[in-house]
Amino acid sequence: MSENVQGTFVSEKISKIRWKHEDFEDATNFITGSWDDPVNKVTHWTFQMNDDGESYPAVVSSYAILGDVTEIKFILKDFFVISTSIGTVRLLQIHENPYSQFKEHMSWEFIHKFDNTNDYASCTGLSTFEQDIVSVGEDGRINLLTAGQKQPVRSINDADSCSMYCIDFLRHNEILTGNLRGHMKVWDLRNDQDLPATTFMLSDQSKTEATSIAHHPTQRHIVVAGGGDGSLTVWDLRHNTYPMSQLNAHAKAVSEILFHPDRPENLFTCSASGELWHWNNTQHSKLSLDPTNTHWLNTIGTNGKVNVTSLCSAMHKPINSIDIDRSTLLFGCDNEAIYVVRNITV
Amino acid sequence: MDENDSPLTIDIPNVPKHLRITGSWVNSNRIGIYKKLAKGSSEKYDPTVYILRPDIILFSPQLRKLVNESNGVFLSIQKIKSVSGDVRPELLKHSKQYRSILRACIESLQDICGKCLSDKKESLENFLTIFYQIECVWHLIEILYVDVVPGDVILPQLLEWIRFHFPSRELVAVKILAQKTIGADLEYPNYWEAVIGCALHGKLDLVRALLALHSKADHPAFVMAENVLKTMPIYNVYGGYSIDGFTTCWKRWQLELCSNLNSKAFIVDTNLEMIMKLIAGEQDMLWQFSQYTDAWYELLAAKLFYTSPCCKQPELSLHANNISKRWQANRPSDNAIRAVMESNLHRVIKEIQYMGDNGWFAAHLVDLLYACGKLKILDRDQVEVSNQLHESLILEYGNTLMGHRSLWQCGASYLIHCPVQGLARLEILLQSLPMGSEARVNKILDIARDNKMDHIVTSICKIQGLKSMKQGRLGNALAWALKAQDSGFTTYIADQFLKRYAEYGELDCRDLLENLGFCMMASDRLTFLGKYCEFHQMYSIGEFKEAASLLVSLLVSNLTPKYFWSILLSDAIPLLEAKDVILSSSDCFELLRCVEAHGDDLKFQNKIEIFRLAVARNLARALSLEGCQVEH
Numbered sequence: 001m002s003e004n005v006q007g008t009f010v011s012e013k014i015s016k017i018r019w020k021h022e023d024f025e026d027a028t029n030f031i032t033g034s035w036d037d038p039v040n041k042v043t044h045w046t047f048q049m050n051d052d053g054e055s056y057p058a059v060v061s062s063y064a065i066l067g068d069v070t071e072i073k074f075i076l077k078d079f080f081v082i083s084t085s086i087g088t089v090r091l092l093q094i095h096e097n098p099y100s101q102f103k104e105h106m107s108w109e110f111i112h113k114f115d116n117t118n119d120y121a122s123c124t125g126l127s128t129f130e131q132d133i134v135s136v137g138e139d140g141r142i143n144l145l146t147a148g149q150k151q152p153v154r155s156i157n158d159a160d161s162c163s164m165y166c167i168d169f170l171r172h173n174e175i176l177t178g179n180l181r182g183h184m185k186v187w188d189l190r191n192d193q194d195l196p197a198t199t200f201m202l203s204d205q206s207k208t209e210a211t212s213i214a215h216h217p218t219q220r221h222i223v224v225a226g227g228g229d230g231s232l233t234v235w236d237l238r239h240n241t242y243p244m245s246q247l248n249a250h251a252k253a254v255s256e257i258l259f260h261p262d263r264p265e266n267l268f269t270c271s272a273s274g275e276l277w278h279w280n281n282t283q284h285s286k287l288s289l290d291p292t293n294t295h296w297l298n299t300i301g302t303n304g305k306v307n308v309t310s311l312c313s314a315m316h317k318p319i320n321s322i323d324i325d326r327s328t329l330l331f332g333c334d335n336e337a338i339y340v341v342r343n344i345t346v
Numbered sequence: 347m348d349e350n351d352s353p354l355t356i357d358i359p360n361v362p363k364h365l366r367i368t369g370s371w372v373n374s375n376r377i378g379i380y381k382k383l384a385k386g387s388s389e390k391y392d393p394t395v396y397i398l399r400p401d402i403i404l405f406s407p408q409l410r411k412l413v414n415e416s417n418g419v420f421l422s423i424q425k426i427k428s429v430s431g432d433v434r435p436e437l438l439k440h441s442k443q444y445r446s447i448l449r450a451c452i453e454s455l456q457d458i459c460g461k462c463l464s465d466k467k468e469s470l471e472n473f474l475t476i477f478y479q480i481e482c483v484w485h486l487i488e489i490l491y492v493d494v495v496p497g498d499v500i501l502p503q504l505l506e507w508i509r510f511h512f513p514s515r516e517l518v519a520v521k522i523l524a525q526k527t528i529g530a531d532l533e534y535p536n537y538w539e540a541v542i543g544c545a546l547h548g549k550l551d552l553v554r555a556l557l558a559l560h561s562k563a564d565h566p567a568f569v570m571a572e573n574v575l576k577t578m579p580i581y582n583v584y585g586g587y588s589i590d591g592f593t594t595c596w597k598r599w600q601l602e603l604c605s606n607l608n609s610k611a612f613i614v615d616t617n618l619e620m621i622m623k624l625i626a627g628e629q630d631m632l633w634q635f636s637q638y639t640d641a642w643y644e645l646l647a648a649k650l651f652y653t654s655p656c657c658k659q660p661e662l663s664l665h666a667n668n669i670s671k672r673w674q675a676n677r678p679s680d681n682a683i684r685a686v687m688e689s690n691l692h693r694v695i696k697e698i699q700y701m702g703d704n705g706w707f708a709a710h711l712v713d714l715l716y717a718c719g720k721l722k723i724l725d726r727d728q729v730e731v732s733n734q735l736h737e738s739l740i741l742e743y744g745n746t747l748m749g750h751r752s753l754w755q756c757g758a759s760y761l762i763h764c765p766v767q768g769l770a771r772l773e774i775l776l777q778s779l780p781m782g783s784e785a786r787v788n789k790i791l792d793i794a795r796d797n798k799m800d801h802i803v804t805s806i807c808k809i810q811g812l813k814s815m816k817q818g819r820l821g822n823a824l825a826w827a828l829k830a831q832d833s834g835f836t837t838y839i840a841d842q843f844l845k846r847y848a849e850y851g852e853l854d855c856r857d858l859l860e861n862l863g864f865c866m867m868a869s870d871r872l873t874f875l876g877k878y879c880e881f882h883q884m885y886s887i888g889e890f891k892e893a894a895s896l897l898v899s900l901l902v903s904n905l906t907p908k909y910f911w912s913i914l915l916s917d918a919i920p921l922l923e924a925k926d927v928i929l930s931s932s933d934c935f936e937l938l939r940c941v942e943a944h945g946d947d948l949k950f951q952n953k954i955e956i957f958r959l960a961v962a963r964n965l966a967r968a969l970s971l972e973g974c975q976v977e978h
Contacts (some may be wrong), residue, residue, distance in 0.1 A: 009411035013752055036752040036786065068783060085783040116818035122783040138784055140819070161821025161855035163784055180784070180825045183861055199861065207828065207865050209788075228788070252792060272792055316421045317755055318789065334755055334789075336414040 004342045005312045008057050012037055014332025016072040018080070019325040020094065021261075027325035029060070029094075032332055033069025033082060035320075040065045042072070042082060042102065044094055045338075057338060063092065063102040067120075073128045075147060079105070081133050085122040087112030089135050091147055108145055111152060112137030129169040136164035136177055142187065156194045160185070168213040170220055170237070178202065178210025178225055186237070200241035202227050214257040217264045222297060226254025230271055234297045244297065250275050255320050266346045267297075268329065270322045274315030276331055278344065280307045311341050358396055373778050375399055375749040403473060404704050405750055408458060412451040412477075413747070416710055417756045419443050423717050424763050434494060437718050441488045444710060448481040472702075479679035480707045482511050483698065486686050487711065490659060491720045497583040498658045501650050505548045508647045512640055515543025519552045522559065529561035538617045542638050545621050546648040550575050553621075560615075567614040571622060574603055578625070581655050589656045596655060600626060627653040633672070642673035643683055663688040691715070692723050695735070709743035709760070712736050737764045741771060748775045758793050773799055781809065804830045811835060815842070821855030824872075833869040840871040844878075844910055853879055874905040881917070894921045894928045901940050912950035915941055915957060922960035927967045934965040 012034035020029040028047055034040040043062040047055040067086035074080040078094045091106040112121040112135070121139035128134075132153075133145040140160035144153040162180040170176055173189045174197075182202035191197065202210045202225055209228040216222035221237045230250030233243045250271035260266035267279040317334035324330075329341040358367055358379055368382040379396040404413050423440050426433050452474060459470045489495070489503040509516065519540040522530050531537040537556070544552040554575050562568055579596045581589070603626045606612070612619040623631040632649055639645050646669045650657050657665065666687035670680065678700040685693035698707050713736065715721040721732045741764045747757030754775075761772040776794055781787050787810055794802040807830030814823035820842055827836045847853050859879040866876035877900055884893035897918060900906065906914055918937055921928050929937070938961055945954050 009415050011407045011410040011414075013755075036782075038751060068785070070783075070785070085785070114817040114819070117816065119817065122785070124783075124785070138822075140822070161819070161858045162825045163822055165784075180822065181828075181858065181861070183857065185857075196857075199857065201861065201863070204863065207863065253788065272789070316418060316759065318792075335418060336410060 004344075006056070006340045006342070007337045008339075009335075009337045010034075010043075011336055012041065013320075013334045013336055014338055015069050015320050016082075017321045017323055017330045017332040017338060018072045018074060019323045019330065020074065020077070021325055023077075026328070030057075030323070030330055031072055031080060031094075032338060033065070033072050035068030035070075035085070040067065040069055042069060042092065044100065044102070057340065060100045061102060068122075070122065070124055071126045073126060073133075075128050075131060075133070079147070081126060081128060081147075083123040083126045083135055086110070087120040087123050087137060087139075089123060089126060089133065089143075089145065106147065106150065108143070108150070108152065111135065111143045111145075111155070112139050112141055114139055115157075124163065124165050125167045127167045127169040127175065129172055132169070132172070134167060134169060134175050136160075136167045138163040140164055140179075142167075142175070142177065144189065154189075156187070158194065159187070159196075165209055165211055166213045166225070168215055168223070170215055170223070176213055176215075176223060176237075178213055180209045182206075182208050182210050182227065184210060184213075184225065184241075198241055200235075202233055203229075203231060203246065206231075209253075211253050212255065212257050214259055216297075217259050217261055219264075224257050224267070224297065226250075226257050226269065228253045230254055230273065232257070232269065249277070252318070255318065256322050258322050258324060260324055260346055262326070263346045268311075268322055268324060270319040270331060272318035274317060274319055274333070276311045276315075276319055276322065276341075278307075278309045278311050280309070280346070311344065312339070356398065360392075360394075369398075372397060373749065374745050374775060375402075399749075400704075402704050402746060402749075403469075403476075403702070404706060404746070405753070406469075406473075408455055408470070409451065409473065410753070411454070412447060412706070413753060414756060415447045415450075416444060416706070417759060419447070420710060420713060420763075421759060423713060427717050434492075434718065437714065438488070438492050441484075441492045441714055444714070445481060445484055445488070448477055448484065452477050452481065476701055476703050479677070479682075479701060480698070480703060483679055483682045483686065483694075484707070484711065485510065486683060487694070487715075490686060490689075491715055492718055495659075497589075499581060499583060499589070499656055500659055500662065501581070501647075501655055501657055504647050505651065508644055509547050509549070512547070512644055515540050515638070516547065516549060516552065519544050519549075519556055523552070523555055526559070528559060528563070530556070530559040532561055539638060541617070542621060542624075542635055545624060546635060546639060546644060548647065548651040550578060550580075557618075562615065565614055567612045567618060570606065570611055571618060574599075574606070574622070574625070593656060624648070625652055636673070642670045642675045642680065645669055645673070659689070691721065695723075695739075704746055705739065705743045709739045712739050733766075737766055737768070740764050741767055744768070745771065745775070748779075751780075754779055755789065755793070762797060769797055769799070772797065773802055776802055777805065781806075781813075784810070804832050808832060808835055811839065815839070820846070821858045824855070824858065828865050828868055831868070836869040837871040840869060840875040841907065843875050844871075844907060848909055848913060853882060856883075870905050871907065874900065874903070874907070874910075877903075878914075890921060890924060890926075890928050894933070897921065898929070898933050898936055902936055906944075908944075909947075911940070911944035912947040912953075915945060915950060916953055919953070919957055919960050922957075922964040927964065927971050929964055929968065931965055931968040931972055934961050934968060937961050 013036050014032050015035035016033040018031050019027040020031060021027050030045050032043050032045065041062045042065055044060040045057045046060050048058040049055055065084055067084035069082055070085055071083045072080055079091060081089060081091050083089050087110045089108040089111060090104060093103045093105055095101050095103040110120050112123045113119060114121050121137045123135050123137045126133055126135040131147040135143045140158060140162060142156040142159040146153055160179050164177050164179045166178045168176045175187045177185050184200050184202055185196035186198045188197040206229055210225050211228055212226045214224050223235045223237055225233050230248065230252050231246065232249045232254065233246045235241065236244050249269065250273050252271055252273035255270050255272055258268040265281045270276045315333050315335060319331050319333050322329060322331045327344045327346055329344055330338065332338050361367055361381055366382045367379055369377050369379045372378050376397055376399045379398055381392050403409060419440055426436050455470055455474050459467060459474065462470065485507050489507055495503060518536055522534050522537065522540060527533055541553055541556045554572055557563065557568055557571060560568060577599060579592060579599055581592050607622060607626055612622045620631055624635060632645060636645055646666055649669065650665060666684055670684045678697050682694050682697035685697055695708055695712060701707060712721060716736045721736060722730065723732045723735050725731045740760050744757045744760030747753045758772055761768040776790060779790055787806065791803055791806055807826045811823040811826035814826060820839060824839045827839050843854060859876060860883055862876045866873050877896060881893050881896040884896060901914060941957055
């Protein structure tokens with residue numbers, strides 16, 4: 001392990017890890033969610049100094065969760081939404097006074113379930129746009145929620161006949177979902193019919209599941225999706241649904257894709273194979289001299305202009321989640337540890 | 347195992363004397379116990395089942411860190427094994443990593459122990475004892491087996507080991523020295539205890555510094571003691587002289603000290619005299635000082651230091667035996683340490699299995715020694731069984747972890763490295779894991795795929811498919827069947843789709859069926875279903891020509907299931923009756939042939955007349971049209 005990587009063993013497998021971003025300074029707090037234990041936890045962490053002057057993550061408070069934590073997303077500075085494998089979505093707040101704890105503001109219980117057997121279904125992912133939350137699950141249902149309202153705003157019950165695995169809010173009225181078969185569907189929320197606006201494939205050659213989606217922070221029509229086979233596919237949804245580029249990246253399923261929020265020429269991906277990669281196009285982004293003016297992601301597969309570096313030696317267990325704040329990246333792994341990677345050049 | 351092993355006894359409550367109990371395995375580490383009624387017994391049947399499982403301390407949250415962190419080191423050692431060349435320095439590094447993990451574990455246990463309430467404290471203190479002992483034994487084994495000791499003279503490392511594990515008296519000494527008060531013996535009641543402790547550990551510089559603070563430090567006896575200690579020859583491999591040369595020099599020094607003792611040079615202070623006697627190597631004095639030691643091996647180190655400073659590993663066992671016997675030491679760690687010194691690894695491994703750590707120590711240690719090439723274990727018939735022993739310990743440890751709801755991934759990575767039985771064991775255990783969400787299932791599948799267990803992948807996918815069917819999700823079931831690449835199962839599910847259509851007249855999961863792509867070829871029935879779905883798609887968007895040709899190709903394909911013929915034939919009627927001529931004359935002949943062959947379905951009886959009429963009319967139109975086209 002290289003010098004700038006610091007690991008902390010936490011006695012639970014980490015499914016999600018998210019910075020609590022601050023406005024004008026480096027983030028110092030983050031949230032993790034665990035999975036696969038009978039009772040899992042959402043934990044609030046901060047950094048403390050030990051006797052040797054090293055800063056290390058320390059628990060501030062934690063909150064027991066039934067089922068696995070499957071997603072964590074902040075909607076405001078202190079407010080975040082979590083989803084679980086028992087089909088529940090919760091809105092929690094990091095409360096500081098009188099002492100640090102979590103406060104539950106809203107809970108949407110069992111909004112993902114199998115109608116035939118009345119069993120709960122795993123809520124596999126959620127995405128947020130300001131106060132709006134949209135969740136998908138193994139029941140093939142899309143739920144539209146809004147932070148202040150107990151009842152779902154809308155449920156598209158038979159949105160997909162397969163389990164849905166990932167979702168992304170592209171615009172306030174448009175979402176993109178991916179399922180077990182690698183079907184990508186764009187949904188226009190203004191449309192009352194429960195049908196997708198467009199359907200396209202993650203990959204024509206191999207029918208693999210879509211495991212994660214991310215959009216470019218400033219050009220929201222540029223979308224990257226990861227597959228169960230470790231592939232990455234890029235689309236420009238303005239033009240058509242034919243992929244701009246497609247490449248075999250990781251050895252196993254892509255767990256998460258993350259654009260650097262302030263420097264979108266940096267992309268981070270992690271995988272069930274234990275790899276953590278940094279895709280960087282810094283030198284070509286500032287001044288675009290390319291006459292064809294194609295987007296850098298357009299060419300990641302074909303030319304050598306994009307630097308791909310491994311941020312740490314491969315883990316021997318799946319890396320499930322990553323998040324970055326400025327130059328500090330966090331990742332959570334199935335070896336029951338969280339890692340901090342400092343001083344990443346972005 | 348030995349004959350004198352006493353098995354653990356557990357009382358099963360509420361079982362009358364005359365009843366028998368019987369048990370069966372639930373999974374690899376659970377056993378179900380229930381009462382068994384004799385035949386014809388009038389006893390009422392009692393459905394209670396008791397589940398017994400071993401108490402596994404490794405599953406407690408405080409120790410899961412140790413489990414996971416050491417897993418990383420273990421896997422890294424497996425990588426080294428495949429590297430050629432001298433791997434010993436690398437392995438030593440890994441051994442130290444294991445120990446630092448143990449240290450961290452002990453420290454965090456101490457931390458929690460200080461904060462928690464008494465009921466939990468007991469178990470935590472128990473953990474602490476276990477891991478203290480493990481670390482102590484590990485350290486010694488590292489010195490004797492993993493590290494390369496220059497010149498094979500082991501005393502310096504042995505002393506270091508002792509000092510590391512029994513630091514308390516040296517800490518007292520440092521505290522006294524820090525005050526720098528002359529007459530420390532008067533001020534500190536534990537002054538002599540500290541001096542003796544340091545002398546036993548061979549910390550002569552500390553002894554000298556302490557003596558210098560004695561109230562009578564200027565007395566000739568103390569000055570002489572200082573001189574003796576200063577001139578004591580200490581063996582150093584790099585000292586530039588041979589062992590023989592050193593021994594002569596050391597013997598001369600010892601003789602001089604003895605003569606001083608005989609002339610009662612140190613009589614001014616009894617404690618001082620006793621210490622000088624110890625330094626001169628007097629056995630009795632050693633035993634008198636045993637009250638200042640916590641373990642027999644502390645005394646052993648002192649004995650070696652003052653009587654045979656050039657002791658090599660083979661001679662160690664004799665000394666160790668003498669001392670431990672007289673000490674009457676018999677904790678598992680005592681036995682283990684004695685066995686280590688006797689170079690009896692077989693016994694070491696046996697003893698460390700009694701330490702109550704669920705096999706963590708044995709598995710990791712044996713693996714390390716195995717990697718070092720130091721594991722040579724002979725069984726009763728002098729056959730080498732090192733490979734078997736290595737494998738069985740790791741297998742057992744991996745097996746234990748696989749029994750945990752969350753640590754199964756970790757367990758699997760041990761099983762994978764058991765060359766003989768590992769994969770077979772993994773195969774069985776993977777299938778017995780509870781499934782849960784699809785995210786979990788996908789991770790289980792990943793492990794199966796990594797180890798090329800295709801049939802496990804297929805069987806797990808099938809289980810998922812069946813589960814989906816029970817939930818009424820045919821689409822998801824089909825997706826899993828395709829993942830399983832099991833054409834029989836795919837056919838079965840495709841049949842379900844067609845039967846539902848036959849019954850309710852509606853095709854489910856159109857979004858999936860319309861986007862099957864080349865997966866449609868997975869089975870004939872699925873091909874039929876996919877094409878039939880395409881036909882509906884074409885029909886609904888008004889592409890009748892396309893739809894008709896699809897329909898005809900389906901009819902001639904011979905893929906049609908028996909119960910579906912009537913539907914397929916009925917579907918043809920509106921196309922035959924369309925305003926434009928869509929079906930050609932040859933298509934009509936095909937249709938007629940099909941209706942002759944398959945039109946006897948009861949459900950079709952009321953339509954057969956219409957069908958024939960429609961074909962006849964279409965044939966007429968088609969023939970005249972085709973005739974015109976030929977003329978042109």
